[in-house]
Amino acid sequence: MxxxxxxxxxxxxxxxxxxxxxxxxxxTELGKVYGSGAAQxxxxxxxxxxxxxxxxxxxxxxxxVSSGVTxxxxxxxxxxxxxxxxxxxxxxxxxxxTAAAMVQVASMAVQSGMAATVACVWADAPLRAGRDxxxxxGAAARVASGWRGLSxxxxxxxxxxxxxMAARRHMERYGTTSEQLGAIAVAQRGWAVLNxxxxxxxxxxxxxxxxxxxxxxxxxxxxxCLVSNGGIAVIVTSAGRAAGLRQPPVYVRxxxxxxxxxxxxxxxxxxxxxxxxxxxxxxxxxxDVELGDIDVAELYDCYTYTVxxxxxxxxxxxxxxxxxxxxxxxxxxxxxxxVNTGGGQLSSYYMWGMTPLSEAVIQARGQAGERxxxxxxxxxxSGNGGVLDHHSTLVLSATG
Amino acid sequence: xxxxxxxxxxxxxxFLDGTAAGQFLLRRCRACGTLSGPQAxxxxxxxxxxxxxxxxxxxxxxxxxxxxxxKPDASGIANRTVLGIAELAEGPWWWSQIVDADPAQLRxxxxxRIIFARHDAQDEAVPVFVPA
Numbered sequence: 054m055x056x057x058x059x060x061x062x063x064x065x066x067x068x069x070x071x072x073x074x075x076x077x078x079x080x081t082e083l084g085k086v087y088g089s090g091a092a093q094x095x096x097x098x099x100x101x102x103x104x105x106x107x108x109x110x111x112x113x114x115x116x117x118v119s120s121g122v123t124x125x126x127x128x129x130x131x132x133x134x135x136x137x138x139x140x141x142x143x144x145x146x147x148x149x150x151t152a153a154a155m156v157q158v159a160s161m162a163v164q165s166g167m168a169a170t171v172a173c174v175w176a177d178a179p180l181r182a183g184r185d186x187x188x189x190x191g192a193a194a195r196v197a198s199g200w201r202g203l204s205x206x207x208x209x210x211x212x213x214x215x216x217x218m219a220a221r222r223h224m225e226r227y228g229t230t231s232e233q234l235g236a237i238a239v240a241q242r243g244w245a246v247l248n249x250x251x252x253x254x255x256x257x258x259x260x261x262x263x264x265x266x267x268x269x270x271x272x273x274x275x276x277x278c279l280v281s282n283g284g285i286a287v288i289v290t291s292a293g294r295a296a297g298l299r300q301p302p303v304y305v306r307x308x309x310x311x312x313x314x315x316x317x318x319x320x321x322x323x324x325x326x327x328x329x330x331x332x333x334x335x336x337x338x339x340x341d342v343e344l345g346d347i348d349v350a351e352l353y354d355c356y357t358y359t360v361x362x363x364x365x366x367x368x369x370x371x372x373x374x375x376x377x378x379x380x381x382x383x384x385x386x387x388x389x390x391x392v393n394t395g396g397g398q399l400s401s402y403y404m405w406g407m408t409p410l411s412e413a414v415i416q417a418r419g420q421a422g423e424r425x426x427x428x429x430x431x432x433x434x435s436g437n438g439g440v441l442d443h444h445s446t447l448v449l450s451a452t453g
Numbered sequence: 454x455x456x457x458x459x460x461x462x463x464x465x466x467x468f469l470d471g472t473a474a475g476q477f478l479l480r481r482c483r484a485c486g487t488l489s490g491p492q493a494x495x496x497x498x499x500x501x502x503x504x505x506x507x508x509x510x511x512x513x514x515x516x517x518x519x520x521x522x523x524k525p526d527a528s529g530i531a532n533r534t535v536l537g538i539a540e541l542a543e544g545p546w547w548w549s550q551i552v553d554a555d556p557a558q559l560r561x562x563x564x565x566r567i568i569f570a571r572h573d574a575q576d577e578a579v580p581v582f583v584p585a
Contacts, residue, residue, distance in 0.1 A: 198460040200492045206459035206572070206579045207549040208521065208534045217519035218538055218548075225517070225561045269536075270520040270556070317490060318497060319544045324517060 063307055063339035064164060069453055070293030073160035074302035077106030077172075077288035078414045083402040084252045086282045087182045091125035094176035094284030096133045102172060102286040107299030110134055113288070115141030115168035117155040121177025121405055122190060126284075130174070141168040148438025149353050150310065150328075151175065152285075152406025153445035157308040159289035169290060175407045176284030186280035212355070213277060215440040217269035220358035222324030224271060226373070229361065231271055233376030235262035237357040238275045238399055240385030245396025247386065247424035252279055253400045276357045278398035285407035287414065292453055303417040306431075307340025307448035309333075315442065327359075328444025329366035329435060336433075340448035344368050347448075348428045349416050350390065351409035353437035354397040363435050364392070391426045406436035406445070417451045455534070456550065456579040458572040464492070467506060472578040477567045479543055481507035490545035497545075513539035513582060515563040516546060520556045539565050539582050550581045558584075 064072040079101025081094050089097070095118065103110050113136055120126035131142055141162050145151050152175055159171035179189035190211065197205075209215070223229050239259055245251035257275065265274040295302040311328030315321050337344060344367060352363045361375035369390060370378035383390050395401045395412035402408060413432040415421045429451055436445040461469045468491045471478035480489040480496070483505060487498035495502050516538040523532035535551040537559070551565065564585035569578040 198462045202459045206457040214519050214521050218517040222517040267522040317546045
């Protein structure tokens with residue numbers, strides 16, 4: 054794919070006061086939280102984000118909504134929130150890449166003057182009391198007809214299985230091992246221990262990882278993300294408007310998406326390369342920074358493997374070297390590369406693309422407490438959706 | 454082997470007529486001759502929508518696989534299913550179950566054959582793979 058991002062047409066090209074910033078972050082209680090549907094979580098998240106920013110709900114003139122497997126966050130969230138005369142309203146869906154994609158659309162709207170203050174919200178409520186997380190996602194996956202139905206009839210019913218085949222292909226091609234995948238799970242749990250928002254805060258060892266039960270080989274339980282209920286919202290406005298608000302602004306400095314559109318036939322690089330390989334360089338170009346300038350990377354981690362392939366595709370290590378890189382101790386709180394500093398979806402909370410985005414905002418603001426990374430000027434956010442089908446990247450910065 | 458039931462719809466009817474007759478049908482482009490997957494609405498090479506059905510040879514090679522572990526059944530017997538992506542000799546990939554396979558023996562490139570399985574005698578025939 055050719056990168057057509059213009060280095061001189063991103064946020065750096067407009068007057069400083071018009072550059073897009075994230076000024077508010079709202080997070081509901083996350084995890085095994087019952088009694089609310091996705092729309093209620095979404096409304097709560099937007100109210101929390103407005104309060105966090107020091108804005109009234111009436112200051113919002115743009116709203117982008119999205120939801121997970123249970124759906125339910127729709128355009129009528131506008132009415133739930135009593136928002137009148139919006140200049141921008143849409144539902145977006147590109148799976149795990151949506152959260153960063155919403156920030157991109159909001160940023161373009163703000164930069165162009167189409168809207169002044171845009172709330173971006175994602176929520177889901179797949180968990181029900183007394184029912185396990187596999188049932189929560191399995192029910193949504195059941196299909197009885199069509200091509201998907203044919204796959205399901207053959208036994209292919211879950212993202213776990215599809216990503217497992219991606220990971221297996223990487224292992225066979227590059228020699229990636231279970232222990233190397235496990236190093237990612239262990240490193241991220243190390244971060245989660247420091248994160249009061251995390252659902253899983255007990256440290257784990259590589260032995261714990263290897264002893265966890267098989268889900269879909271090569272994935273064990275500890276290769277797989279959590280399932281969580283809840284909602285997260287961010288509010289995007291201009292640097293000029295953010296100046297008088299409550300929180301330090303987080304600048305949206307560069308962005309890109311990549312949707313490979315896999316051929317599903319001979320020469321398909323499924324499992325070997327993700328959209329990060331093109332979205333990453335494009336976002337860095339717009340931000341006018343180098344990969345080596347990135348202080349913190351928040352990478353979509355539906356599975357350990359997704360982190361591994363993303364590390365390679367962004368260029369934090371060479372192609373095929375993700376395994377040895379992870380096993381070298383490069384990740385985790387003591388590692389040289391600060392990745393998934395809240396514990397990610399593996400250990401903290403599973404809010405699709407809002408998981409890396411929310412932790413990125415917290416780190417860029419310098420509000421991460423015990424887990425705060427001392428150097429947090431530039432934070433890379435990576436979203437991934439489908440089975441490596443959809444990709445979005447943001448480059449955030451703590452100063453303009 | 455265990456496959457589930459599947460209802461035919463407008464997009465899968467002709468393909469399932471093929472599986473009922475023991476054939477895995479591909480889409481052959483009248484313009485360029487390329488063989489696309491059965492779900493293709495246009496030629497995967499030239500985008501022509503003038504497509505005929507053409508039986509695949511049934512030969513394939515393994516691209517990747519997983520052993521999916523489900524909940525044990527009521528008597529505690531492990532529920533394991535081998536699933537894989539195979540590249541048909543004609544080029545398209547197909548994702549399905551691999552039956553009668555020892556997962557420890559599977560490798561990238563392992564030769565496979567397409568066979569057909571039914572949930573019940575009256576159900577649609579579902580293509581699955583078996584080591585060749």
